[in-house]
Amino acid sequence: xxxxxxxxxxxxxxxxxxxxxxxxxxxxxxxxxxxxxxxxxxxxxxxxxxxxxxxxxxxxxxxxxxxxxxxxxxxxxxxxxxxxxxxxxxxxxxxxxxxxxxxxxxxxxxxxxxxxxxxxxxxxxxxxxxxxxxxxxxxxxxxxxxxxxxxxxxxxxxxxxxxxxxxxxxxxxxxxxxxxxxxxxxxxxxxxxxxxxxxxxxxxxxxxxxxxxxxxxxxxxxxxxxxxxxxxxxxxxxxxxxxxxxxxxxxxxxxxxxxxxxxxxxxxxxxxxxxxxxxxxxxxxxxxxxxxxxxxxxxxxxxxxxxxxx
Amino acid sequence: xxxxxxxxxxxxxxxxxxxxxxxxxxxxxxxxxxxxxxxxxxxxxxxxxxxxxxxxxxxxxxxxxxxxxxxxxxxxxxxxxxxxxxxxxxxxxxxxxxxxxxxxxxxxxxxxxxxxxxxxxxxxxxxxxxxxxxxxxxxxxxxxxxxxxxxxxxxxxxxxxxxxxxxxxxxxxxxxxxxxxxxxxxxxxxxxxxxxxxxxxxxxxxxxxxxxxxxxxxxxxxxxxxxxxxxxxxxxxxxxxxxxxxxxxxxxxxxxxxxxxxxxxxxxxxxxxxxxxxxxxxxxxxxxxxxxxxxxxxxxxxxxxxx
Numbered sequence: 035x036x037x038x039x040x041x042x043x044x045x046x047x048x049x050x051x052x053x054x055x056x057x058x059x060x061x062x063x064x065x066x067x068x069x070x071x072x073x074x075x076x077x078x079x080x081x082x083x084x085x086x087x088x089x090x091x092x093x094x095x096x097x098x099x100x101x102x103x104x105x106x107x108x109x110x111x112x113x114x115x116x117x118x119x120x121x122x123x124x125x126x127x128x129x130x131x132x133x134x135x136x137x138x139x140x141x142x143x144x145x146x147x148x149x150x151x152x153x154x155x156x157x158x159x160x161x162x163x164x165x166x167x168x169x170x171x172x173x174x175x176x177x178x179x180x181x182x183x184x185x186x187x188x189x190x191x192x193x194x195x196x197x198x199x200x201x202x203x204x205x206x207x208x209x210x211x212x213x214x215x216x217x218x219x220x221x222x223x224x225x226x227x228x229x230x231x232x233x234x235x236x237x238x239x240x241x242x243x244x245x246x247x248x249x250x251x252x253x254x255x256x257x258x259x260x261x262x263x264x265x266x267x268x269x270x271x272x273x274x275x276x277x278x279x280x281x282x283x284x285x286x287x288x289x290x291x292x293x294x295x296x297x298x299x300x301x302x303x304x305x306x307x308x309x310x311x312x313x314x315x316x317x318x319x320x321x322x323x324x325x326x327x328x329x330x331x332x333x334x335x336x337x338x339x340x341x342x343x344x
Numbered sequence: 345x346x347x348x349x350x351x352x353x354x355x356x357x358x359x360x361x362x363x364x365x366x367x368x369x370x371x372x373x374x375x376x377x378x379x380x381x382x383x384x385x386x387x388x389x390x391x392x393x394x395x396x397x398x399x400x401x402x403x404x405x406x407x408x409x410x411x412x413x414x415x416x417x418x419x420x421x422x423x424x425x426x427x428x429x430x431x432x433x434x435x436x437x438x439x440x441x442x443x444x445x446x447x448x449x450x451x452x453x454x455x456x457x458x459x460x461x462x463x464x465x466x467x468x469x470x471x472x473x474x475x476x477x478x479x480x481x482x483x484x485x486x487x488x489x490x491x492x493x494x495x496x497x498x499x500x501x502x503x504x505x506x507x508x509x510x511x512x513x514x515x516x517x518x519x520x521x522x523x524x525x526x527x528x529x530x531x532x533x534x535x536x537x538x539x540x541x542x543x544x545x546x547x548x549x550x551x552x553x554x555x556x557x558x559x560x561x562x563x564x565x566x567x568x569x570x571x572x573x574x575x576x577x578x579x580x581x582x583x584x585x586x587x588x589x590x591x592x593x594x595x596x597x598x599x600x601x602x603x604x605x606x607x608x609x610x611x612x613x614x615x616x617x618x619x620x621x622x623x624x625x626x627x628x629x630x631x632x633x634x635x636x637x638x639x640x641x642x643x644x645x646x647x648x649x650x651x
Binding site (some may be wrong): 120186 | 347446447646648650
């Protein structure tokens with residue numbers, strides 16, 4: 035396994051703001067890498083730098099072993115890129131759009147025709163290839179976009195928010211296509227998104243970027259542990275009775291870090307196992323304990339937490 | 345580059361906008377040529393028949409303007425129409441980042457667009473001249489001579505440079521302003537300024553520099569200053585060079601003092617002599633195109649392409 039995308043200390047500055055801040059990230063061959071972060075976190079800027087569409091202020095990038103700023107053609111020959119909200123030439127058919135891209139890639143005409151038909155088939159648009167793009171729905175356009183990055187037969191594809199603005203059904207369909215491409219053709223995929231729950235199933239690894247900084251990268255199950263080192267005790271507490279003042283009491287227990295009110299009870303983030311003390315406190319106040327459940331942090335929680343801090 | 349070129353060319357030729365321009369230009373061109381053709385036919389005595397075809401292009405006859413004037417006025421509009429949305433349009437449609445993430449050099453993208461525009465202009469211009477020649481042969485009853493054909497060919501070249509300037513300018517604006525409408529308005533503003541207001545400005549400045557123009561020398565000096573300022577505008581460059589090119593008898597720009605004109609034989613100039621006269625004009629026009637296109641080039645090469 036070798037790295038398809040490798041950046042080290044990559045930064046991009048726009049006048050006052052640092053859009054991307056010392057980003058070090060690796061995407062391995064054959065994986066689906068989810069690049070997650072809130073809007074404006076620097077995802078698109080990073081992707082643009084990977085493709086040589088904008089120049090980094092400092093730091094190194096290598097994509098397929100090439101420098102995108104100086105050898106952008108080599109990179110673009112190997113990597114397909116689907117921008118957020120991709121546009122097409124509206125008044126020509128989907129097929130002709132794809133053929134134009136194939137020609138720009140210098141694929142011989144007869145091969146291009148075959149390839150075009152193939153990729154339309156792969157994204158389920160085989161029957162709509164002759165229609166004008168302006169008749170396409172948003173979801174279809176997105177799938178056409180995926181077809182188009184496949185035309186050049188890439189070794190890796192970079193998709194910027196591929197599920198943005200698409201209904202859940204359409205989004206699942208697109209993710210399915212991406213998963214199949216990865217499984218069947220061994221295509222390396224890097225996709226950016228702000229919707230963790232949508233993409234977490236298909237990603238083998240994710241990186242979370244907030245305010246231009248990569249907070250964490252790793253496999254999904256490892257992420258929680260690495261990010262919540264030292265505070266991996268989470269409990270849900272539910273009691274019956276008048277609970278006035280209980281929150282203050284709980285706060286005073288050594289090891290309780292944070293208390294969050296939930297519709298039924300409280301959510302406690304702790305630095306150690308404080309269950310005995312919590313049970314004691316509840317009993318002392320004369321309340322009935324309904325449940326005290328350990329809750330492993332889900333990635334979703336980690337993600338939301340960082341979003342809130344951002 | 346050729347891929348972009350052919351795609352753009354196909355786009356131009358199939359666009360409605362181009363159809364409208366074509367109809368407008370061809371009809372007005374034909375009308376002007378026909379009207380002057382009829383006039384030449386009726387007054388065979390007064391017309392130097394040696395260059396009748398050039399006269400078709402330059403004489404205004406009963407119509408408001410000659411074909412050459414008309415093309416000088418309309419050419420910029422064609423250039424602007426072909427260029428004002430070339431980059432901003434792709435940007436607005438969201439196709440720019442997709443095209444530029446294909447393995448092509450960025451320069452081949454704008455080169456392709458620019459040369460496709462130029463080719464379109466060449467086709468337009470060439471077809472008008474061919475129509476005029478055809479119509480003229482029918483009306484006058486004889487074909488153009490060699491010299492006339494050469495002069496018309498060079499006229500076409502000059503015309504392409506001229507419209508090329510407006511095309512390059514419109515492309516530059518379409519790159520600078522990411523909104524198509526802004527680019528179109530900016531190009532129009534420059535066009536209006538350079539073709540209408542520059543003469544007012546130059547007259548004003550000349551009047552300031554030479555306030556008292558009573559003697560012939562002072563008058564001549566004022567006219568010189570006006571000329572120099574006017575020549576910033578490609579419109580002036582175009583109309584001056586066309587005036588010399590399509591009228592072999594002409595040998596000075598603007599007016600000349602009696603002492604200067606004295607002793608000049610009223611014979612037509614040979615083609616190379618006419619060319620000598622307008623060579624600076626052609627070079628300047630070419631340079632203007634190159635500068636405009638060069639600026640777009642530099643901006644575009646380093647621009648960030650965000651979807």
